[in-house]
Amino acid sequence: MSNFWTVVRFTVMNKLKAKAFLISTLVFLLIISVVVNIPYIVMQFQGGGGDKVQTIGYIQDGDTLAATTGQQLEQYFANIEGSNLVFKGFATSGNAASDEETLKSELNAGELYSYLQFGEVTESGFPEISVKSEKLLDYSVASQIEGALQVIRHNNILSEAGLTDQQMKELQAPIVVDAVQIKGSLSAGNEGEGKSAEEQGINMGIIYFIIIFLFMAVMISGQMIASEVTAEKSSRVMEVLITSVSPLTSMFGKITGMFLIVIIQLASYLAVGAINLSLPHNADMLKEFNIDLSVVDPMLLVFSGLYFLAGFFLFATLYAALGSIVSRTEDLGNAVMPMTFISLAGFYIAIFSISTPDSLLVKICSHIPLFSPFVMVLRLGLTDIALWEVLISFAILIVTIYLAVVVSAKIYRTGVLMYGKRPSFKELRKAMKAYKI
Amino acid sequence: MNPLVVNNVVKHYADKTAVSGVQFEVSKGEIYGLLGANGAGKTTTMRMILGLIYPDQGDIRYNGKPYSNELLKNFGYLPEERGLYPKIRVSEQLIYLAQLKGMSAKDADRSLKNWLERFEVPENYNKRVEELSKGNQQKIQFISAVIHNPQFIIMDEAFSGLDPVNVELLKATVKELRDNGASIVFSTHRMEHVEELCRNITILHRSKEVIKGSVKDIKSKFPKEKVWLQTKQEVTGLDQITGVKAVHRHENGLEVEIADEKVASQILNHALSQTEIEHFQVKEPTLNEIFIRTVGDRNE
Secondary structure (H helix, E strand, C coil): HHHHHHHHHHHHHHHHHCHHHHHHHHHHHHHHHHHHHHHHHHHHHHHCCCCCCCEEEEEECCCCHHHHHHHHHHHHHHHHCCEEEEEEECCCCCCHHHHHHHHHHHHHCCCEEEEEEEEEECCCCCEEEEEECCCCCCHHHHHHHHHHHHHHHHHHHHHHCCHHHHHHHHHHHCCCCCCCCCCCCECCCCCCCCCCCCHHHHHHHHHHHHHEEEEEEEHHHHHHHHHHHHHHHHCCHHHHCCCCHHHHHHHHHHHHHHHHHHHHHHHHHHHHHHHHHCHHHHHHHHHHCCHHHHHCCHHHHHHHHHHHHHHHHHEEEEEEHHHCCCHHHHHHHHHHHHHHHHHHHHHHHHHHHHCCCCCHHHHHHCCCCCCCHHHHHHHHHHCCEEHHHHHHHHHHHHHHHHHHHHHHHHHHHHCCCCCCCCCHHHHHHHHHCCCCC | CCCCEEEEEEEEEECCCEEEEEEEEEEECCEEEEEEECCCHHHHHHHHHCCCCCEEEEEEEEEEEEECCCHHHHHHEEEECCCCCCCEEEEHHHHHHHCCCCCHHHHCCCCHHHHHCCCCCHHHHHHHHHCCCCCHHHHHHHHHCCCCCEEEEEECCCCCCCHHHHHHHHHHHHHHHHCCEEEEEECCCCHHHHHHHCCCCEEECEEEEEEEEEEEHHHHCCCCCCEEEECCCCCCCCHCCEEEEEEEEEEEEEEEEECCCCCCHHHHHHHHCCEEEEEEECCCCCCCHHHHHHHHEEEE
């Protein structure tokens, strides 16, 4: 047992001291900090959202429809609190061409952000409108105007029809439908009520988080474990190692060490992300999400944690076995490819099924050992799953882990002493028979 | 009972036999030489002793007991190829390896410093292995095999890559380990090292034992077929004597190959009749010659 912790400590310390590891972690932390702050940064560049007023010019041409449309827009936006659009009418000179010249020169002088031009009256009851601006593809102004015109027309028609204010309010009152999931049978989740829409939303977020967390942990550590084993093998230090410590101890020491490393790494990403989010300028954004973690079912967290550990362990063991088969780092990519595909498949099945957690695919995959750590959290979080089903799936997973450990330990024991070309399956099986573990 | 008993072990790989019926014993404080051409089965035998692979037949006993994980602490292994982490500092990895052998970090550190001092490379303590010269790497590898004071030491080509001065240094160390009571199995291609260090040897050829026994016995079993002759003036007509197979002229004497030990006295008389003699010796065959004769002949 003391040897086990010696291996764990050595694995962790070496990884933490390795420059490549430190640099890549730091770079990732930097990227996270930037990404978290991007909305704020973008807002700064846009001139702080509502702060900077954009003035839009139009020609006030007496009583023509075009002119009234412009006035209506001017009134509409003036009544909206916090709108950054201000309309400004210009007297017509009678000549359309010279009118546009006036607007253009105002635009060039920086007085106007953009200006409107009105064309023929269309079916919509409004003239054809084009927003002219020096900015490339500025849709936001056009879409705000579209929205405004729709409201204006809506109100015009309703008031022409002679509705009272009360009737208009009734028409505009929002309609709310609540989706509440109820429980049919004894399930693995909380008792009674089932999952409300709010709970489901939070669960969905947590599930996304767990699936991505597991996927990253498996991908990062799997590669690291396999390449460490191969490196030990190719530097022949393995020969010295297995005359000092039993292969099983060395394999699990390494897996545990890597597990700690990945947890440290991912935890530092999370911590940096959280610190950034809690900075004062991001606080408003966080409030908008309205996250209330108290509604999360503790059973979901417990089972997710168990599946996470079991899934990590299963993948890590198999990666270690694959790493022990090849003797050169160059060959490693090919050897671990199957594992990479399997973890990718599990990950995508889970992610793409998040809106259909009841499908047959999900039901089947939640019992297949290498997929279940990804897929089962879906069913746990989003559906009303019976406890016995979870237990069966978990039992299958545990049995698979046991088998994987036995087989991997044998492959490891055998593989670490086989040099040269990658052994064929037959050679491996023959050699494995020779070892007790 | 001897501490290490290798009893008739056999090992097959896929379709070829790597070791077939090897049997020897190593007593306390003895260096046992395992010789053979490349691919003769030396490394496989050593790996079986270390428990890295299990013999298909036969068994190996350590202090009378079969292999078990408890024995790992008593093994010291110097593999033929470099077996160190290239990118990790010498101190870190040797202390790690020593800890795996059951030493405390403090003891391991002290022991490592002593060994580095002794091998005259204390400056390597904080260097990475990849920064060291081949000879210095070999010294570190050597330390990794003996730092925990093991009872059984297996050395595969211990002195490869070392200059003559360092070979002497390590040879003296091996002798000291022997005198401290270790049982050492030693393989090399340098026969003069074997003659100097080993009491008993086995020469393997194509997975089988061809010669086995104490170096003295083996040598005495081979006929003496060479005479060394140094004289004041040149001696002629030696090749006329029946039984002389060839005469080789060296810078400061003659080497005469003879068919039979009895011919030696005729040569001495023949030379005496012509001039004064400075040096006359009927030479024992060297292990090198014995090795080449036994292994080389059978290769044809």
